[in-house]
Amino acid sequence: MAERLKAVIGHLNYNLQNEKQNPVSAVSELPVTSGFKYTVDNRKLTFQQRQFYEDNGFLVIKKLVPSDKLQKYRDRFAEICRRDVVVPGLTVMRDIAIKNSEFVPGEQAVTKIQDFQNDDVLFEYCTLPEIIDYVECFTGPDIVAAHTMLINKPPDSGKLTSRHPMHQDLHYFPFRPADRIVCSWTAMQTINRENGCLVVVPSTHKGQLLVHEYPKWEGGVNKMYHGIQNYSPSQHRVHLEMEEGDTVFFHPLLIHGSGANRSKGFRKSISCHFVWGKAHYIDIADTEQQFIADEVLELVQKRLGPDINITFHDIWKYKSRKVRGEDQFTKNAYK
Template sequence: MVDEFEHICTRKANVPGLVVMKDVTIAKSEFVEGEKAVTKLQDFQEDPELFRYCTLPQILKYVECFTGPNIMAMHTMLINKPPDTGKKTSRHPMHQDLHYFPFRPADRIVCSWTAMEKVHRENGCLVVLPGSHRGTLQEHDYPEWEGGVNKMYHGVRNYDPGHPRVHLEMEKGDTVFFHPLLIHGSGMNQTEGFRKAISCHYASSDCYYIDVKGTTQENIGNEVKELASRKYGVDDTVSFQDTWALRGRLVKGDRTSL
């Protein structure tokens, strides 16, 4: 999967729907080519080698405990957190993944996140607020960070840095499974290396879409629709929910609703 990542970054592989994202400071100033410019791949569902991750029985065995037998892979990412450029933009603000998802119930959604190498505090491991998954969905917005923030990296509003945190230091191949309400983020990468992880958000295909109009998710819904219309030239008839229905892939059981 590391090899496939390199292929994509050097444009030896062209994958439909894939989003190759650069760090905001790299995109706006430095000239960097290849994998060193890439912060994140999103939506690799059409890449057979990377998507193999989402179908691994040793992952699905645990996912099924949360989703039940009808399992959709809704969102795929390979994160290549770069050495920080000095602006602290390699951080990912504290957030709840449910903010991005117009489907419910939350208890039938789970993220698997696998370290592709040793991750620790210095290279920006995951940081979680234990117990926060028992709360409700919070308001999210761009944090007011001097050095800038990556596109769509919303954070919980009024984040309290005093809340007890747990740093998830992991060995290569270790996997965490977490609830979409769990408040989590990741720190700065203060090393010279790129911190790689691969992840998939799964949901029961029995989940249902919700309308986010008038909810705290309206801001991200509008941002996603705006991006989809610019990128794919689609009009307003493609909804926030549609962008998810198009990306989701069945990995086990039947596609009943999503």
């Protein structure tokens, strides 16, 4: 009873503070109630939901995305895999264990598509009010979609290459502030431990960006599947088993990964990283992130030619697209 009363009082105090127009955070220039850091003032989240995210760095909302929308995205994914449509800038990925195999051409050969910001069908996911109204609780009202993915995790070949090592998404992002970045990750079907659900380490969003590298796994690892260099599996982990339409929102410093898909079918999810529309780029030269920047630039040069004049920041600007409010993000230079 005492804990429930404490929660109710806290909820009332939070609402009263909202009415008084809270001071702006010096870091993000967004209204943040005292005692909160990772969320901004917005009535969409309950007090309990907001506190859970603050404490743990993730929040699951059940049945958020309707089935008919997810079916549209599944159909579009199949069209892209069959090459019925060509999407400019799209990145198509295959698992290292099957890329040279005799898999039937099409959907079964593709394990992930990235950067679908130029495809209006799939990009609809990033604009759904069901998603964006929650995103605003983390980024504020100015929202840019910065990284889009549809994942088609394959049945494991027996070499465990369908695993995704434990990592932090901020490793890939040359922009800040980290607390105004959030990922929405939606299950397109039942996802459980058998077919490789997400695994998170609660509260690690309160830590620092750690050093990442390729895991030294037998059978190898997929391109850019970097993992934390000194990750200890003894840390308390939570397996996020989800149903179709369930969506998890999580912080870019949250340590997470996914297990092998031990089922006979492909496991699908769709996701987007959103960033505050006034976020800025940073100089990552000689930092932990130089590793990923060099790798990305090398791939771009292989695709477009060695003489292409482009920076890591340029690539992220190209991958991004405004969703709501003001967009300075795709115009900013790094500070």
